[in-house]
Amino acid sequence: MQTSFINIESIRNDFPILKRKVHKDKALVYLDNAATTQKPIQVINAISNYYLTYNSNIHRAVHELAEEATLAYETTRDKIAKFINAKNREEIVFVRGTTEAINLVAYAWGRQNIDKDDIIVTTEYEHHSNIVPWQLLAKEKGAKLEYIGVDDNGELILDHLDKYLQTGKVKLVAFSQMSNVLGTITDSEEIVKRCKKYGVRVLIDGAQSVPHLKVDLQKLDCDFFAFSAHKMLGPTGVGVLWARKELLQNMVPFNGGGDMIREVHKYETTWNDLPYKFEAGTPNIADVIGFAAALDYLDKIGMDKVREHEMELTKYALDKLSQMKGIILYGPKDVTKRGGVISFNLGDIHPHDLATIIDEDGIAIRSGHHCAQVLMERLDVSATSRASFYIYNTKEEVDVFVKSLNRAKELFKL
């Protein structure tokens, strides 16, 4: 049984880890993809091939290995630009992940552009990485942080945005394109449109959207965009900050050191061209190269297919789960408005107990606050359980998951 959109069997064969057993003899059912995804053999091979055959530092040396490594590293940048339809390759800055990308913006743009009494707007469904950097900045500058609320359907209340925009004090609106807890897909183009009317800058956290949806930055028209490789089949330790060229040009460097300079004198330094001005030190070469293989893999399947597969799987799971007595499902009911992330609570079973129980059946889900404590407060819960899908998950796995939830109910005498 597979969804009609992709050939799951051949995909699953590319992921060696899916063959392993957990708790002795249980097949692994990996439903923690919103945290990080598994890696196909193509990505693993790309990384090991770099270390086996052309390991070297990039950009400065003139020997053959360095040329090969530099080419592979820079080709990844081109692939990323194409993948998210960015206009210019020099707008792609390699960082460690979404968290670092957002902190880079807060530091290198925020400190120059946010002043006392300015307003930064974020939302109640943000990951801590899109809240804490703004809190730090707001405290430092005496600026204010405001939140777009979340309605009972798990969607943003855009009237709140209008209210803040009308004050004329908003300098930045920062939000995620897909919630890592509710799965809600943000109406990003609408938010950007409203912000543009007031000349307000927009940062989009694409950590959950780029892996699962087709993202087109030229259509989105935002100012900053951040995402992580490890949530889209790539390795950990690589992420991307995309920002408009004219913004990057005027921003101060984030880190000082090698590679980001043009000329260094005793008391003065001039900066390297974009994007190198923001890539100080030896970068994570191996993993950037591995990321290219992940992009190739997703390209081969096609992001439209990825999305269709996940919608079908999510609908299948939601239909089954909503029939369970005592379950509370969070987020939009309509699968066209959400990604393959399902947060829930089952009776009075605490999510940590639930995750422990179903782990015994080989099922990996996430339990806790998902780095979204502001949202937990809004939902009036301390934690939720979360199952999240990717291209290799099947309907049979959803069945195993549902069966295991029923076992947990029995253990808890529900």
Add this chain to the structure above:
Amino acid sequence: MSSADIYREIILDYYRNPRNYGKIPDPDISQRDSNPLCGDELEMHINIKDDKVADVKFTGKGCAISQASASMLTELIMGKDFEYVKKLAKEDILDNLGLQNLGPARIKCALLSFKVLKTGIYSYLVDKLKDTASADKMKEEVSGIY
């Protein structure tokens, strides 16, 4: 440990009907802690009278293991000599719970209340009893709980 061994009748009962749940006004010991990994929260209040635990209550939220173990801990120390409570070891707690073989992630849930208790005693030794020698020992013990 299998879930069937962890989530026994007694653990579920203490989770759903916690004994000694609540607060003590103006307690001799008031200590709170949380487990940042999973967000379990726990606050314990204790009154000491004639070197005995005259009253103990707790409030908190979290998983069945953390909440049931907190409630069972309050029963274990109620009315006991302060010296006995001071000497309690984590093995005593896990034995009392029947949870000797929890994995590394969940053992923190089982010992959160114990850590709160020992931290509270530490503050009591420092602030009220001015017993720095015992306090130093207690501090060491607390940092070794997990």
